[in-house]
Amino acid sequence: MALGFHHVERSSLDNVKRGIRCNASNRILERILDMQERVFLFDVDGTLTPARQTMNPEFEQWFYDFAEAYPVYLVSGSDRPKTLEQVGQRIYDRCIGVYQCNGNEHWFQNSRVKNNPWQPSYDLIHFLENEVKHSPYPLKVGNHIERRAGMVNFSTIGRDCNQPQRGAYFAWDNQNFERERIKNAINKKYPELHASIGGHISIDIYPRGNDKSQVSNDLRKEFKEIIFFGDRTQHGGNDYPVALAIRLGNLGTVHPVENAQDTWDILKRYDNGEI
Numbered sequence: 001m002a003l004g005f006h007h008v009e010r011s012s013l014d015n016v017k018r019g020i021r022c023n024a025s026n027r028i029l030e031r032i033l034d035m036q037e038r039v040f041l042f043d044v045d046g047t048l049t050p051a052r053q054t055m056n057p058e059f060e061q062w063f064y065d066f067a068e069a070y071p072v073y074l075v076s077g078s079d080r081p082k083t084l085e086q087v088g089q090r091i092y093d094r095c096i097g098v099y100q101c102n103g104n105e106h107w108f109q110n111s112r113v114k115n116n117p118w119q120p121s122y123d124l125i126h127f128l129e130n131e132v133k134h135s136p137y138p139l140k141v142g143n144h145i146e147r148r149a150g151m152v153n154f155s156t157i158g159r160d161c162n163q164p165q166r167g168a169y170f171a172w173d174n175q176n177f178e179r180e181r182i183k184n185a186i187n188k189k190y191p192e193l194h195a196s197i198g199g200h201i202s203i204d205i206y207p208r209g210n211d212k213s214q215v216s217n218d219l220r221k222e223f224k225e226i227i228f229f230g231d232r233t234q235h236g237g238n239d240y241p242v243a244l245a246i247r248l249g250n251l252g253t254v255h256p257v258e259n260a261q262d263t264w265d266i267l268k269r270y271d272n273g274e275i
Helices: 010-021 027-033 057-069 080-087 089-094 122-134 163-176 178-189 213-219 240-248 260-271
Strands: 038-042 072-075 097-100 105-108 111-115 145-148 151-154 193-198 202-207 225-230 252-256
Touching: 038 213, 038 260, 057 089, 057 260, 072 213, 080 089, 080 097, 122 145, 122 151, 122 178, 163 178, 178 193, 178 202, 213 225, 213 240, 225 240, 225 260, 240 252
Parallel strands: 038 072, 038 225, 072 097, 225 252
Antiparallel strands: 097 105, 105 111, 145 151, 151 202, 193 202
16 A cells, blocks of 8 residues: 555545556656655755755755655645745655645645644633743744644744744744743643644644654555654654654664755765665
């Protein structure tokens, strides 16, 4: 059964399989149908792109060619429109599939095959609104609480901030640990939820288990080895759950990176057969 096809009706699956096997040029999906080898899984922000920015054009072309030769999946805490802004339509389409909202939404061949309907409680929203109100950071630009499939993304400065404002908050937070404090407070107050730091300005909040580890649970059914790249693989980061699941389950390899150049450098070694 091909990856992602467990969400598709059996008749549709059989038709897709026949179409794929008749298309000799589609090497990626042939690999999946035969359950071969390894899959490459990538976080987006800080791993393939700078935070909330687009891919380097040279890297984008190289990555497109790489995704033609190897099975590639993306997993992001963001929703589909934001990921499309960052990686572009052709990279999005070249990947086998994309997991959005920490895996709570799954896109396969431009169709959404999974969507988690969880919604936050009024009490949580009230708690977050108070955090915005009492934050010592002087700038507030709006869109502080963003509801996504199966999760909430929260930012005291606000997701409408521009890149210089984003960078300024990130530098301030690295000295004042506001997000760390709020993350810990949420995890203590709401034991049924989990909060983790994502990107440069925000916190991801979701029911326990609705994190990126659910992606590894899907991929392990279809591939022998998962190769994961992420910039937030440390404890408390939103890449940590999937990194931990891969390590504890002996499912493959985790590559912690600091930026897209790190990712590119390591991928070249895979492409050259050095790893």
